[in-house]
Every structure is written in structure tokens, then in C-alpha cells.
């Protein structure tokens with residue numbers, strides 16, 4: 258799925274696919290990205306790609322996600338290398354509808370999660386350097402189109418509550434402080450626009466509401482979201 262052709266820009270692009278709209282859904286852990294994607298998956302003309310989290314929990318019988326939460330210093334690089342590969346694969350997979358919605362992106366994997374591990378002292382500098390070299394090479398040489406970022410903006414407290422409710426085994430060790438740091442990194446990137454480059458304009462949807470109100474919010478924002486394809 259990584260094939261492409263060299264263009265004048267020097268980047269690899271997939272044949273004829275750059276005219277489609279790509280929308281990335283970003284937000285904290287348990288901010289409701291899956292609910293958003295499911296809501297729009299009922300719309301014709303939209304294809305929805307959820308995050309490959311099941312791959313991160315089961316790689317040839319290993320659980321890189323679980324290992325990372327148990328011992329981030331040892332396994333952070335392992336998980337994030339694999340996340341980067343699976344996200345790249347998602348971005349470059351064949352598009353089958355005029356609008357593609359994708360859960361997170363290779364950008365948030367690096368700017369939020371790798372950054373968080375490194376900044377909190379849980380990732381050795383050499384691991385961070387290797388991941389950064391990979392990321393820089395990929396983004397310099399492979400065209401990764403994004404037309405719109407939808408940011409589901411939550412409070413860390415809401416995410417903490419939802420996380421406890423869904424009780425995914427690996428995530429039981431996540432403290433509120435971790436969600437606060439992931440929140441801050443999202444805000445710096447997508448709201449303050451002060452940390453890393455933005456691959457596309459940002460549409461903010463407040464996402465602390467209950468399910469019913471969130472579905473209403475998604476409907477209210479439908480036109481703005483779909484405008485990404487025009």
C-alpha cells in the first residue's frame with residue numbers, strides 16, 4: 258500500500274487520489290472520536306477509517322499498547338514505531354469514496370504521543386531521535402494529504418470519566434495527569450497553534466456533552482465538515 262509516483266514536488270503521491278477530501282478526527286483519549294466516525298459512517302460519499310488500535314493490542318500475539326502502559330521507558334519506542342507504520346498505511350490506503358474520515362493521523366501520533374513520552378522523561382533521547390528521523394523522512398518524501406482537522410475538544414476530567422466507564426484493560430493505569438498532558442499538547446497544536454505545523458485548517462467541536470447532544474453537534478457541523486470536499 259506504500260506505492261506511489263514521484264511528482265514535481267519530489268513527494269510520493271498515489272495516482273489520482275489527491276482530489277479527494279481527507280478529514281482527520283483528533284482529540285484526547287476517550288474524547289468520542291469513534292462515536293463521531295460512526296455517526297458519519299452512515300453518510301453516503303464518506304468512507305470512515307477507524308484507528309488500528311486492535312493491531313496495537315495484538316501484534317503476532319504481543320500487546321505493544323499494553324507493554325507501553327506498563328513500562329513506557331522500555332516499550333514507548335516499540336509502540337510508537339508500530340503506530341507510525343500503521344498510520345502511514347492508513348493514510349496511503351486506496352480511497353474508495355469522495356470523502357475520507359480518519360481517526361487521528363500520523364501527525365498527532367508524533368506531535369502528541371511521541372512528544373508526550375519524550376517531554377515527560379519517559380522516552381530516552383536516542384529513541385526520540387530515531388522516531389523523529391523516521392517521521393521527518395516520511396513527511397518530507399511522502400505526500401500525506403489532509404484537508405480538515407476536526408478537533409473534539411474535551412476537558413481532561415470528562416475523558417477520565419469516560420475512560421473509567423469503558424475500562425479498556427490496558428488503560429486502567431492512566432491517571433488524570435496523563436490526560437491533562439495529552440490535552441495540553443492538543444491545545445498547543447490545534448488551538449494556540451504554537452507547537453507544530455498544522456497540516457490543515459481546524460474545526461473545533463466542543464465534546465464534553467452527553468451522547469445525545471454530541472450527535473446533535475455532529476449534525477450541526479455536518480455542512481462545515483463536508484465543505485472540506487468542495
Ligand code: DCP
Pocket residue numbers: 284285286287288289290291292308310322325337340361365366367370371428
Ligand atoms: N495511543 C498511544 N499512542 C498513539 C495513539 C494512541 O499511546 N500514537 C493510545 C492511547 C489510547 C489508545 O492508544 O490508550 C487509543 O487511543 P485513542 O484516544 O486514539 O482512541 P480512543 O479509542 O480512546 O478514542 P475515542 O474514545 O475518542 O473514540
